[in-house]
Amino acid sequence: MGNAVAKNAEFVKRQAIATARIQEKFSEGRQFLTDALGEPILWAKSLMDAFDLIQLLRADDVLKFDFLSDITAYDNVDGKDGAKRFVMVYQILSTTTHVRLRLKLAVDLGEEPTSWTSLWPGANWLEREVFDMYGIKFKGHPNLRRILMDERFVGHPLRKEYPLKQRQPFPDNVPLHLGPHPLPTKNT
Amino acid sequence: MSKDGSAMIYPSLLAEAVKWARKNSLWPMPYGTSCCGIELMSTLSSTYDLSRFGAEVVRFSPRQADMLIVAGTITTKMAPVLRSIYEQILEPKWVISMGACASSGNGIFDTYSVLPGIDEIIPVDVYVPGCPPIPEGLIHAILHLQKVIEKNIERTPAVKPTYEDAMNAMTYSKCAQAAVVKSAYIVTKDGVAQNPAGQNPIDCNLGGNQNGKCCC
Numbered sequence: 523m524g525n526a527v528a529k530n531a532e533f534v535k536r537q538a539i540a541t542a543r544i545q546e547k548f549s550e551g552r553q554f555l556t557d558a559l560g561e562p563i564l565w566a567k568s569l570m571d572a573f574d575l576i577q578l579l580r581a582d583d584v585l586k587f588d589f590l591s592d593i594t595a596y597d598n599v600d601g602k603d604g605a606k607r608f609v610m611v612y613q614i615l616s617t618t619t620h621v622r623l624r625l626k627l628a629v630d631l632g633e634e635p636t637s638w639t640s641l642w643p644g645a646n647w648l649e650r651e652v653f654d655m656y657g658i659k660f661k662g663h664p665n666l667r668r669i670l671m672d673e674r675f676v677g678h679p680l681r682k683e684y685p686l687k688q689r690q691p692f693p694d695n696v697p698l699h700l701g702p703h704p705l706p707t708k709n710t
Numbered sequence: 711m712s713k714d715g716s717a718m719i720y721p722s723l724l725a726e727a728v729k730w731a732r733k734n735s736l737w738p739m740p741y742g743t744s745c746c747g748i749e750l751m752s753t754l755s756s757t758y759d760l761s762r763f764g765a766e767v768v769r770f771s772p773r774q775a776d777m778l779i780v781a782g783t784i785t786t787k788m789a790p791v792l793r794s795i796y797e798q799i800l801e802p803k804w805v806i807s808m809g810a811c812a813s814s815g816n817g818i819f820d821t822y823s824v825l826p827g828i829d830e831i832i833p834v835d836v837y838v839p840g841c842p843p844i845p846e847g848l849i850h851a852i853l854h855l856q857k858v859i860e861k862n863i864e865r866t867p868a869v870k871p872t873y874e875d876a877m878n879a880m881t882y883s884k885c886a887q888a889a890v891v892k893s894a895y896i897v898t899k900d901g902v903a904q905n906p907a908g909q910n911p912i913d914c915n916l917g918g919n920q921n922g923k924c925c926c
Contacts, residue, residue, distance in 0.1 A: 671823070672787055679822045689822055691786045 540621040557640035573636040589615040593648035606630040637663040733856040734764040743782030746809035746842040753845040772798040783811040815831030
């Protein structure tokens, strides 16, 4: 491992402690892996399990996961990671030990994972981005509408079925508004 | 005008004077959306010093600018904004498309979200190649634009090669290149784009082919 992070002996020790803790306490019935840098990857069993699991991980005294780095997803259309269509990826960081955890959750078309906005308010925009790119809807999200693409855009561009070069230009932009999803109708 | 009101500048010379004034005071409106914007800043700062060519007064209001420099990737969501900024610039106005992204959408960004060149929505006077172009490239574009203004050269639309043309241009086959050159404009020393009708600069017969047909 030639990585500068991996050379840090203190960090490697902390990461080993955290990995052992996750494996001992949380990996029962779940798939547990480590990547090339030794970062732990944990697969949640089901949609409800992911939400329960993150609450337990958050409350754990040893792990101290308190920071949500990123929420993203990928299209599992070739079925390499299970039978379900999408895989959600949650990147969680502990700001005290600097150990990262990657929590993965398989989501099928039409399934609605629970929104994490009640745990981290920052999950709001991250989940909106996942919705915009993949069309995964989140249960309990306060304002689930597109964040990057235009609100009149049809389809979800990072799905594999979307044609890569199919542009959807519009002659004007939707004015900035903070309201909910069907956008306000134009009066003029 | 002299003090008694008699004209000292003849009208025919006035047009020349206006032309001279316009070409030496091209106030730019920068539209830098990515790394070309950094190169644009470098061109404006002391080492390259764009003020030597009269184009140093950067105006962030389109109503005070003469020249729009689009430096960077334009997404389809940004396109209406660029269009409205172009429409706010007062006539006469010129547009420089700086870099591969603004000129053609840059091959690596050929996706659902990126505009394939700003000439889809606004007319462009000068294209600057490069990713990003060196500051000398932008200075050359401004000097070319001064030439365009001085000589009243009509704006010619860009000749966009097809996908086959682009692929042929990358091969070493002379005949494939000849097909491309035939359809392209040639820029002469004066900066005028010309299309030599019926001329084929690359002669296929030199390739040792006896039939006079194209060797491929």
